[in-house]
Amino acid sequence: MAENKKIDEKDLVFINQQWTDEEKKSFSDFLRTRKKRKSTQKNDRNTTPNKTFTAGGLDRKVS
Amino acid sequence: MEQELREPLDFEVDKLTKSIENAISGEVFETEITRITGRQSRQIKKADWLLDWHLELKGKHREVFKLTTLENPAIAHGLISISDNHDHVFMNLIESAKFNKGEKKLYRGVAGNLVAFACRIAFEKGYEGVVAFVAKTQLIEHYRLTLGAKSFAGNRMFVDTRESLSLVKQYFKDFSYGRK
Numbered sequence: 001m002a003e004n005k006k007i008d009e010k011d012l013v014f015i016n017q018q019w020t021d022e023e024k025k026s027f028s029d030f031l032r033t034r035k036k037r038k039s040t041q042k043n044d045r046n047t048t049p050n051k052t053f054t055a056g057g058l059d060r061k062v063s
Numbered sequence: 064m065e066q067e068l069r070e071p072l073d074f075e076v077d078k079l080t081k082s083i084e085n086a087i088s089g090e091v092f093e094t095e096i097t098r099i100t101g102r103q104s105r106q107i108k109k110a111d112w113l114l115d116w117h118l119e120l121k122g123k124h125r126e127v128f129k130l131t132t133l134e135n136p137a138i139a140h141g142l143i144s145i146s147d148n149h150d151h152v153f154m155n156l157i158e159s160a161k162f163n164k165g166e167k168k169l170y171r172g173v174a175g176n177l178v179a180f181a182c183r184i185a186f187e188k189g190y191e192g193v194v195a196f197v198a199k200t201q202l203i204e205h206y207r208l209t210l211g212a213k214s215f216a217g218n219r220m221f222v223d224t225r226e227s228l229s230l231v232k233q234y235f236k237d238f239s240y241g242r243k
Contacts, residue, residue, distance in 0.1 A: 017197045018153070018155075018197075019153075019195065019197065019219055023215075023216060023219055024148065026215075026216070027151070027195065027215055027219075027221070028149075028150050030215070031150050031151065031193060032150070035191075
């Protein structure tokens with residue numbers, strides 16, 4: 001409950017004010033871009049990387 | 064699971080059970096959050112609240128919810144008004160009942176419960192938990208510290224996915240998001 005107390009130290013009051021249409025659009029653009037970036041990163045992770053083998057790897061020459 | 068949550072949902076929240084804490088005894092009371100519609104506006108007595116909730120109930124695209132204890136659903140401990148902004152949830156107003164304000168407040172956790180509720184809705188609607196609001200300038204830092212809110216532009220703030228999830232998990236232990 002420690003966190004509850006922290007939040008309640010001051011009474012939360014939001015201004016009854018909406019974002020302007022421009023701000024809303026800008027925020028939507030920000031969320032969209034971020035979602036796109038996340039999705040791209042996810043796809044990148046799913047792509048099989050070029051195989052590189054180091055010493056001790058699969059192409060290690062056995063003498 | 065994640066995919067399911069990202070699909071926009073058309074649903075109505077009826078009850079969500081959580082708890083608030085008596086500020087003196089520390090006793091914990093189970094709570095529920097229920098929607099109030101214009102028809103039920105008599106439940107809110109103007110004299111008990113600082114903000115004009117009757118006006119809020121008349122507002123288009125605004126949904127008002129009350130937090131009550133399971134034991135006494137007639138007494139609202141706090142109210143919140145939210146709007147669905149199609150890619151995030153917007154918190155229009157939030158207010159704790161008079162007896163839950165200031166140093167002599169009777170219960171703690173009211174505001175946290177209500178903000179966490181908004182965050183939960185933002186996950187369930189597929190908005191990755193993003194909740195936006197306008198903060199009083201002098202409270203920007205307070206929201207940053209307590210809610211983990213970020214400034215988007217000046218006093219335009221938002222609770223991002225990670226912080227939102229943390230708030231939801233704190234109040235709604237049964238909540239799961241993403242991979243199980």
